[in-house]
Amino acid sequence: MSARAAFRAGLASGRLLRFPGAFTPLTARLIEERGFDGVYISGAVLAAERGLPDIGLTTLTEVTDRGRDITATTTLPTFIDADTGFGEPMNVARTIQSLELAGLAGCHLEDQVNPKRCGHLDGKSVVEPAEMVRRLRAAVGARTDPNFVICARTDARSVEGLDAAIERAKAYVDAGADAIFPEALADLGEFEAVRKAIDVPIVANMTEFGKSELFTAQQLADAGASVVIYPVTLLRIAxxxxxxxxxxxxxxxxxxxxxxxxxxxxxxxxxxxxxxxxxxxxxxxxxxxxx
Incomplete structure (x- = not known):
């Protein structure tokens, strides 16, 4: 719970939080030792560890167990990829409860259609905004610790354009999302546009070989991002x-x-x-x- 409070405080601090992705519990310990703000747990990495593509094949149990293992090795906040919530709104509610019990500090849920795809690949589809709003309402209603961070990821930028992604972000904030993760933005100007449109923290994804340029932490901070994740970097190095x-x-x-x-x-x-x-x-x- 102290890690969740630290995550909340960091999001409110106005400084950029840096969350490298841990692909093993031991790498989480290294991330903490090197002075980062938190640990990210990538769904793509969890799938890759099992020799699977990132298309929604992992289960809630697998994700929760790996999240628990990584969280146990660090005092830093851990922020996990919960994909689309592993089912309908009732399943989303159970997902939040499972992740809370495993000690995670927060998660993000996305608005893709199942089976999902990696956020930086073509061929994605997104659900209607109302469907994602139902997912978020279920998530917020299931939360027992108010410090557990529920972040809404939208993949609409690559499918419907930036304006549609911003409108979705506004609706997701109204549904109770604590933060917004606008996936696959094209440039810093797009981050700035999202920042102007909403008043909750923004998550930036600096994944290699994707649609976004690998901006520096300072560039992202200047553009209004609150958190930057490096989801697959350590796995790719290894x-x-x-x-x-x-x-x-x-x-x-x-x-x-x-x-x-x-x-x-x-x-x-x-x-x-x-x-x-x-x-x-x-x-x-x-x-x-x-x-």
Missing amino acids: MGAIERGLDAIAADGTQAALVPQMQTRARLYELLRYADYNAFDHDIFTYQENS
């Missing part, structure tokens, strides 16, 4: 390194040349707090009272 490492092992017959690029065992144990676990075990399990 997968690139893994591919290069496998190529080297296949070519050289050994991983020896890769060792200087690796995280050391000592550093891994430091992140895992290995010494703390050993100390606990020594003090409790092997404790012997003096006679």
